[in-house]
Every structure is written in structure tokens, then in C-alpha cells.
Amino acid sequence: MEIGDKLKKARTASLLTQEMVADQLQVSRQTISNWENEKSYPDIISIIKLSDLYQISLDELLKGDSKMIQHLEESTDTVNSNRKLIMAIGINIFFLILFVLFNGLIAKNNYLIIGSASIGIISTCFLFYQIIKKF
Secondary structure, X not given: OOHHHHHHHHHHHOOOOHHHHHHHHOOOHHHHHHHHOOOOOOOHHHHHHHHHHHOOOHHHHHOOOHHHHHHHHHHHOHHHHHHHHHHXXXXXXXXXXXXXXXXXXXXXXXXXXXXXXXXXXXXXXXXHHHHHHHO
């Protein structure tokens, strides 16, 4: 059984409306509806609160739902996220040093200027993407 069905079944068994659950978790009623219809997934803190509210174990809520487990793994994998952010910063610093060292050579060749600018833009975009994804 998928998490949306489990959440809906547990809510109705607890004789709660989506509005009541939303008030308890301090989210919108639409958020509860999206979770129950699996349009989105709750974060780990919300899962714990739902488990307490419905008085069912986390094991019962999460077991057997591979999509939810994958969502939780991706949203809580800070080591991998930090590694990508540090790599993006390192790449940008490396290219900055290269641009400074080879400035005279780059300035004389239009193709190197275009290539260097493209690499700089791409690496900076990757860095900003990692920063935005982090927050």
C-alpha cells in the first residue's frame, strides 16, 4: 500500500478531517490532500508528527512504499549535497585561477575568450544551482 492510502486510512480511522490534521501540523489543507493523493510527499518531520497524531508506527507508514523512501533519502542526503556544493566551489576557484594565470594568452585569441566565458558561465550556473538546491 502506498503512503497516500495509508495516510488517508489512518486519518479517517482517527476520525480527523484534513482541516484538523492541517491545523495540527501547521500546513494547509491542500498540503494534506496532496500527500494523500501522492501529488507530493511529506518531509521527515511531518512524517513523525503524522505518526504521533495517528498513533501508528513509522514502520507502518513507511514500509513498502519505495517512492516515499527514495524521497526521504534524497531530501535527507546532506553529505552528498555538501560534496556537490564543495566540488562546484572548487571548480569555480580552479577556473578563476586559470583565467588569471592565462589572461594574456586568452585575450589574444577570440576563440579562447568565447570558450573561457562559456566555461565560466556554465561552472557558475552549476555553483548557483547547488546553492539554490541546498536551501
